[in-house]
Structures are given as C-alpha cells and as structure tokens.
Amino acid sequence: MFKFEDDYTYLGLFYTKPSGHTEKRCRKYLDIKKLNTKVSAPQLMVVMMNPGASRPLKGNDNQPVAVEAKPDKTQGQIVALMKKCSLEYVRVVNLSDLREPKSKIFYKNIDPQDSIFSPSNKADFDEIFIKCVPVLIACGVHNSLDPLVKLAITTIGNAKIFGLKKENCTNKYYHALPRFMEQRKSWVDNMAKQIINTKVYCP
Template sequence: MSGPLTARQLLQRFAVHGRFYERQVDGVGYRLRSHLEIFDRGALAWPAARAAPADLVAVMMNPGGSRPLHEPDADGWAEAVPDRTQYQLMKLALAASAARARPIRHIRVINLSDLRTPKSAELFAALGCIGGWHSLFDDARAAELRQALGPVHTPVLRAWGMSRQLNGLAARANRALAAHAALGLTEDGLAYRHPLPQRADLQRAWLEQATSQLSAAGA
C-alpha cells in the first residue's frame, strides 16, 4: 500500500448500513440507531450482511450524528453516512486482516446507548431521565443483543470512551460481554479509549495497538 487510504478509497471497499428508528417518550421525540454494519463489498451483499455473524463487534458510546443517506426501509435500514470513527474502524479491519488467519470483512457497531446526538452533554442529560430502553444492554433487549453479538468466539472491541458518566452502562455492558474475547485499550477495565482521539499521533497509536490485539486474537 503506497500510503493511507482516503475516505473515498475506503468507501469503495466498504459499505455502511444502519438501522434507524424514532421514539416518543413523555412528548419528547428521540432519534436512534440500533445497529451499524460495515462490510467489505466484495465479501458480503446487502441485505444478507444485516443477519450475518460479524467478524468483529465494536461497542461505542452512542451513534453521535449518524444519519441515513436516504429514507430507511420499513425495518429502519438505510445506507448510512460514515463518520471519521467509522473510517478508523475500516482501517483497523484492513490492517488486522493482513496478520490474521481469518480476515475482518464485517464489523458490526453497537452502542451503550442508541440515542443519536453528537453532543455528549445532551446524551448524559437524557440518560438520567428516560430509563433503559435506549440501550441494547438493557435486560429487556437481551435477545436482540445476543443476535447482534453472534457466536461467543466473535471478538468484541470495547471502545466507548473514557467518560465516567458512562460507568453504569459500561459495567452493564461488561457483564453482558463476559463470554466474548475482550479487546480494547483500558487502564481499569471500565473506561476504554475511543478509536479517534483528537491528536493524530494518538489516533495512529490506537490503530497500532488495536491492530496488534485483534491480530493476536485471530492468529
């Protein structure tokens, strides 16, 4: 590879589809996304990818400003506009695949919270007043979570960030993910570094360390 792939080149290789939905609670409307599928266009086709076991499941904080590229279908699925974090995950898939017995061709992204907001303050404010229905790790959504995670040999990348306001959800997620190989950069087993810190050198460091972990897990 002559140099880092551009966003255009990554999108030529990978497709991105998400499941979007909305919900009204006490007269307030919420926009949400429950799943995001990132997959190699040459290895999988849509809609088969949405039900296929993933090669890697990444657990993030929330979908941020994620949005559909067009009107979702009857089940809420649509092509999604990728963000810089998702491009980082595509780079991880390519880098790790070169050193693994089994390549990473399909990443499923789920979140501690399905709430779509790019502002952390709005997310944290909502978490305290809407119950647990917005989290895939809520007990009432256990069957949905099991389907998203797939077989217990599927590695899970924990990358939901360092905010202590997520500790309750992070602890719940850790319990639910206990059977899966745990990947992610952490100092305390609760807060996990986000794939895209602000500094470019830290972004490269995260990619290198996550690639090493994932390569070792699939060697």
C-alpha cells in the same frame, strides 16, 4: 490515512421511539462491510458510546431494515483497523442507541432503556450481538458511562474483549477517535496488535 473508500458499505438499522411529547432518534447497529465480501457474519463486534450524528443517507429515520448510512471519522478508524486485520465484516453496537451528536447533552440524557445491553432489550441483544467473535470496546472514559460499560461487559459474558484501557481504572476504554492524528494511528496499531495476537482471532 482515514478516507472512506468506495470499497466499503455502511448499513445502519435506524428507528425512532416516543419520548414524552417528542421522539428519540436511534440506531440499533451499524454493519461495515467490504464490497463483494463472501463473509456472511460479523468477524468482530465493536462497542462504542452512542451513534452520535449517524444518519441514513436517504433521510428516513424509521426503517424496518438496515439502510445505507453516512459514515463518519470514527468509522474511518474502524475501517483502518479492518484493513490491518484483514477483516471484511464488522458490526458496531453502542452503549446507548440514542443518536445525539453533542456529548454533553448525551451524558445528561443517558437512559439504560436505550441500551441494547439492558435486560429489557434482551431480544434485540440475542438477535443482533454475535457471541462467538471477539469484542472491541472503544466507548470513551467519561464517568457517566461507567454503569453502561459495566452492564455491557456483564451482558457480553465470556467473549474475548479488547480495548485501550485507561491506566489504573476498571471498565474504562478510550474512544476510537482520539483528538490528534498520531494518537489515532497509535490506537489503530494497538488494537490491531491485540486482535491479531489473540488465539480466537479468525480473519
């Protein structure tokens, strides 16, 4: 169900920034587009936890423009959702730009300054975040994320927000890639239903 067909492109804006005696590898955003689409702007914004192991296919971690990126299983979930909703252009941003594939390490290194939703990164937010389309939050429910999720929702403002919320919790949205296949299918179906049923939905 979640295969990476050749009729989609994955374009990420990758960059690095100094961090002590080393540097952080980061990604500002990822665009997922259907090939030959005539849609010129994202139809849906997706907010996830962090770019994980995402990397540019040609290996340059510091690019001035978006370049082709290697897709992963989580992005396969987004493609499945795009198909169900007849969407051709989706943009993914993250609570943190930090590219750290191991969640336990990421949680210990969360820095609000790495977030597009931080006031210090307002210029990036204004340029990258499309404000007139629905927003899907699928970042996971780890407690370490709570301050960033709250910051993101505050910064997003009045946009229509979707997501699979954890019961009896505020600002906790389950990740787009659950552990089991049936849960993954259920997540896609649930999100598609939410998006298609909203009055602001325009494929």
